[in-house]
Amino acid sequence: MPTVTVDGKKVRVRKGATILDAARKAGVWIPTLCHHPAVSSPATCRLCMVELERGDWRQLVTSCNYPVRRDMVVYASSERAVRARQGVMRLLLARAPESEPLRNLAARMGVHDTPYPKVTESQRNCILCGLCTAVCEEVIGRAAIGFAGRGADRAVAAPFRQPSDDCIACGACAAVCPVGTIQVRIHADTNEAEISPFKARVKLRLCERCGKRMVSEPLASQILEKAELDWEEFRKRARLCTACRRQMAAAALVATGDRSGEA
Template identity: 50%
Template sequence: MMKLTIDGEEVEARDGDTVLDAARRAGAEIPELCAHPAVSPYGACRLCLVEVKRNGRTRMAASCCYPVSDGLTVLTKTEKVQRARRGVMELLLARAPESQALRELGASMGVDEPRFPTVTHAERDCILCGLCVNVCREVIGAAAISFAGRGVDRALAAPFLQSADACIGCGACAAVCPVGSIEIRWGDDEVEVPTFGAKVPAARCEECGTPIGSAPFRERVQGQLAAGLSHATELCPSCKQQHAAAGLSRANRGTASTLPASARPVPL
């Protein structure tokens, strides 16, 4: 355990915590967009800026990437910090002006319209936070997408700007995107990610045939499940429910015969 000061309060933190972790536990409200528990901190959005003081020096730092240390002083709500975050928000809004989530967060910080011209590369709202790229590589293990280009032309893309052949249609990229930039089309026969030009076959419930997501993703998950559990991915929620209910009634019947008469269900 180590001790640091956050907004004048002494707080304890564990080795490996970031300043954002410790500040959140201390009740500080720090806006953030690219800090996700599923992936390593990347520090792309810069919205989580705070002031840190160490060894007599003060600097602005992204709290999601800054490790705690004994004696560190952190300021999360000074005018300087808030002004810097508003500037960052203006830049983000210039990249993703149509994102409702971003507009709401901006409004909560006092930023309604950015001073900067809108960047509408590929007509896509993307703040280049990298969460989708990192979750695809670190968690899913597909590495189907990355960034291409520079400056205002920098954008998400599949390798060599082709369709994302390595995409398994899991939808993790869309799930983590903080501005809703990635569209997934869950069709009857295909799962499509138009953002990356990817298409994979849909998986269907083994019993009723309802589409239940992507076939390659199901195969990936099945390969990681313990023997005898792969059926967990084969049925739609409704068929699983029916199986559970049937399993329960079978169990009840089996158990009832071994119960003392007083504990058995009363026949209707």
């Protein structure tokens, strides 16, 4: 197990760990946005930069994807590292000035405003961290969204910026979006879930007993497919909401008790 020194604190971490892992173990806070344990770190937001000692000079590196080596010395709270992260945060704030989670994180980092011009309306509130695209591809296995355009026009979108049939409205991208830009909207009139801003709309499964809205139809089908359970009882239960499933299970227990009394 390599030993790493972060801000003067020595910690032993597992082989293959990152500087961020070591810092967390040492109790040193480093801000992150695009890092999530469920996916490989794209290191796109650059918010986790730290200084790494290299002999008589120091290099700025992203801590979320930099693997530790034996006897590494890291400065996470040095003036240069803090200033570099604050500079990145000012750029991010220009992209997502209305994001409350981002503004809260900025305040914690000592950044309260941005000198940069705010981005155009169509790009507003997406920091292009890529966490949503990574989750969609690596965890959900759909790759329904990706990066489109270049330069100032770069955005996360579905192919051809049209609603994608590959989206199953699972909501995973919305759950991980660190700035809260991706939202799941329910359309009660059509019983559909819409993933905003990607405009994908998907039918919701309704409980067969009480009619309550549940998960999206394609998500329910994907779960059943992955479970690989060729069991009619399981499929029957999947068509019911949690409350109706409980009622059904309770009724089945009572029926079993009645039958055992007969025996």
